[in-house]
Amino acid sequence: MGPEMTPELGTMMVYWSPALLLPLLVQSLPINEQDLPIDCEDVFRNGSIHNGIYTIYPVGQEVPMEVYCDMGCTDNDNHQGHWTVIMRRLDGTVNFDRPYSHYEEGFGDKNGEFWLGLQNMHLLTYRTKYMLRVDMEDFEEGKVYALYAIFFVESESDGYRLRVMDFKNGGAGDSLGFHNGQRFSTFDRDQDSWLWGGHCNKDHRYGGFWFNGGRWGCMHANTNGRYQWKNGRSIDGSGLIWQKWTPNSLKAISMKVKRLSLDELTS
Template identity: 45%
Template sequence: MEMMVFLAALLPVLFGCDCILDVDKPVDCSDVYKAGQTVSGIYSIYPAGDIPVWVYCQMISDGKEEDKGAWTVIQRRMDGSVNFYRPWDQYKRGFGNVEGEYWLGLENMYQLTRNNKYMLRVDLEDFEGRKGFALYSSFSVDCEADGYKLQVSEFTDGGAGDSLSGHNGFKFSTFDKDQDAYEKNCAKHYLGAFWYLACHNTNPNGVYLWGEDDTHHAIGVVWATWKNYAVSMKSISIMGVIFSPYIHTIGVCLHAVFVPKCPETEFGTVVVVVGVLVFV
């Protein structure tokens, strides 16, 4: 503990930055939970510093081990009330109604996952009331300069199968910013926006359809390994929880050390934690 205090005190000298941790500004729902808020609901978090972002926190303290945690919901569909066929800028910033359907924003996802290892959980429900989920023990989103590339791995099946691992390593695409591996535009073709390859195994941001509809192939809220490309989900919730809380608890000081965008080394992203360089 004395060494940690020494390092924290040394930071302004080494890097010239004001590294005062603000415990009143939770970075994600894990911090909200630590502050004593144990009821699921809408809370403000600060993934990028001083700007608050409203988010739904799913608090689970009992049940199976893979269910437990303070989950930050990054995407949710439930009734088709929000149009998800939107341009790049809105997917970058986020949109929707946090009380219902919304997208947290790619930049917020990057800020959340840049310094910590996150788990990702996808909860699904069909129109017959059947439920399933998919769990990934490693999840992050790269910076905008790298196309907000998806990094996801270490799948555990909760009955829904694995429709996401095939999208690992791909950049995010919208109808006005095509970064997929398809000769055409996947977002235009499937009326959504996602980390498309060529094109998809899942389309969470597709058209909200009412169950099975094969009129237009695979444009719905599809999770192909659970149902098929003709069956659209009644609800889908994508949420993340911090997997390695140690670094997150100590705190980070980045702004005085790195230039904007995505600082990378051949080993990975450089993170400064109370004066210590850590390669993740």
């Protein structure tokens, strides 16, 4: 409907079509940040039930983050899904022997092998309580996992220090607890706790990790070592390591996080 002249008033009254007003209304409406998914749990609740790459907003719309979501598609009711994957090793196609800046920013292919990035891990886990699950597989098709009810990564100013507690065994044993409280180290950034001048990564080229160091060694776990394409003991410790389960280098390993439910927070 266009403008219409009213003889009684001698003025023009303008009627606007709703179709013309709609774009203006849409542009003026603020984005409700409560509707933005902060992790894969929200992505699932919003109706996306398949594994894949999605965009989440753990700290608001100004900082989008692309992640791989493990929705538990192999379960009929998805009850074990909704995990946000933060790293994955499968086949050695991605080089994990990288400098600190790469580990800070993230690298790899989220449909394959990747590292989400220390900064992203911090942004994802420092506001809300998360659990961590580490899934692993050996070359004989054995599969186990380790679950930690508390997991978060400190800020860059604290060396992206690892906080992991309250272990629950899924057959793998607790290898990551040895690294609790350690800062992240790479060959060009020594932040391990070796007190006698040693450098876990530079001396052994393990790949970046939360190395410990000193009397009890550098690691009981390392998800980021050099990939080995066969079953066998890692003589120099440079493979994918989870010592509490096997002395051999692993075929595959992944780390994924999920927000704690209200029941889990109060239990």
